[in-house]
Amino acid sequence: MKLGLVIDLDTCVGCHACAVACKEWNGASAISGPLSDYQPYGAEPSGVWFNRIRHYEVGDYPANKTLNVPMSCMHCEDADCVTVCPTGASYKRDDGIVLVDQDKCMGCNYCSWACPYGARELDESSGTMKKCTLCVDRIYDELLPPEDRQPACVLACPAHARMFGDLDDPGSAVSKVVREREGFGMLPELGYKPVNRYLPPRKPPEIPVDRSPAPRTSLAEKLKAWASLAVSR
């Protein structure tokens, strides 16, 4: 199993609702919450987030485009953050989810150095490393109705730009949409085999423009046309 997220960069509007929903759910979760805030009402508010959305401009005018890119843990198949962890606090589950055992972490930051995606953040209050849990306490909760057994970010997205599923199963909805839309993983050259996939923006349909050459007109007709524009009444 390779549980993960598929994020549609074509439809993401960059509203940060996924990040807020993530903070709300995981802040109250027993897996790694709370997610501390520093100076929440002070001069320089900051804090722990599992999911951050950054905004880029891609291409040059007039072919430029704003791209909103939400990033959280990619739940890499070959997760170096797990390999480097000296305490065994970081581990990868059989279903593919990468987690941090809060009772074992010593807060050395080494795993955050190994992660190219900035998916891990140290919580200064607990002194432990925290990261996306893929809402492991939602997706297996049989008390929830089946349609709610998804990560909080996926449920919150108003643009339906986020999908959750098993990317190991070629028949799953996420695998199908990745095939159809040529979804990609980030920084593949590092070799960590990220599981999360991003769907590139679609090419916008071209606006129809009449590009046929203008009909030839004689000099007399041109003069007449000019005169009728230049002379009023």
Added chain:
Amino acid sequence: MKPVFSVILFTVSSGAGLGLLALLVLADLAVGEPGIITLLLGGALAMALVTIGLVSSTFHLANPKNAWRAVSQFKRSWLSREGVFALLLYPAALAYFAATWLDWSLAARTALGLATVLLAWATLFCTGMIYACLKTIPRWYSPLVPLNYVLLGHFSGALLFAALMVLEGGAGPALVGLALALLVLAGIGKLAYFLKFRAHPGRHTLAGAIGMTAARAKLLDAGHSHGTFLTNEFGFRVARDRAVALRWLFFVASFAIPVVVLLFSPVAAPLAALVCLGGLMIERWLFFAEAQHVVRLYHGQVRV
């Protein structure tokens, strides 16, 4: 990468301690020098430096009560391996010095001595590999990193050894020659490191990092109003002029001054050792300050 004083002190101090320990034991086994008092004093100094380093390294932990777990992942983590080797070094080195003090059989002393030397080398190498195994930081992902850790540790250890020999009337020509040879090797290693990454444009690009390889890309908004863990940990910048000035300072303090002292006045070796260690603190600060993590791409840096 943000330079953290506790980690800088750790790598410089335990590097010099491990180098000194390995050289002391090798000298004792090979030529029966130095005398027992100097040997034991040197061993105590080496183990004190290693201990200062190890204790210092726990100061950068946010949750040190779990530090004891750091020896549990020997199979996969270089950090864990370093911890295991460093902890095994204590009984081995203590047993070796006890064996020398109590004049045990040559076979026992040789076995314990070789174990001590191998453990010191393994610990030094692991310290380098902690950094060199990270593909996310191109400036560290290089075989020159562990090589330089081993060479600089042995060079600073040799200077400390020469400093100790002042007790016996100054370092002999063999030790001076060894220190100079290590100085040249360490200098070449460090020069190669600086040259390799001089004007290195970086092979990872912002556009590539967000999957838009065919177009130019730039950051419009990082999505946060103030600093985050990521900008704090990975956003450190050092001005190029300052970095160049610090490199010169490092080369003068760690190589030029020791050369003069070793060649002309080995009695001043304690001073040279101190100046060299100061230079190595600068070198280690630069090692962190100049290293750039690929997550900077997502925060707007065009190339890493």
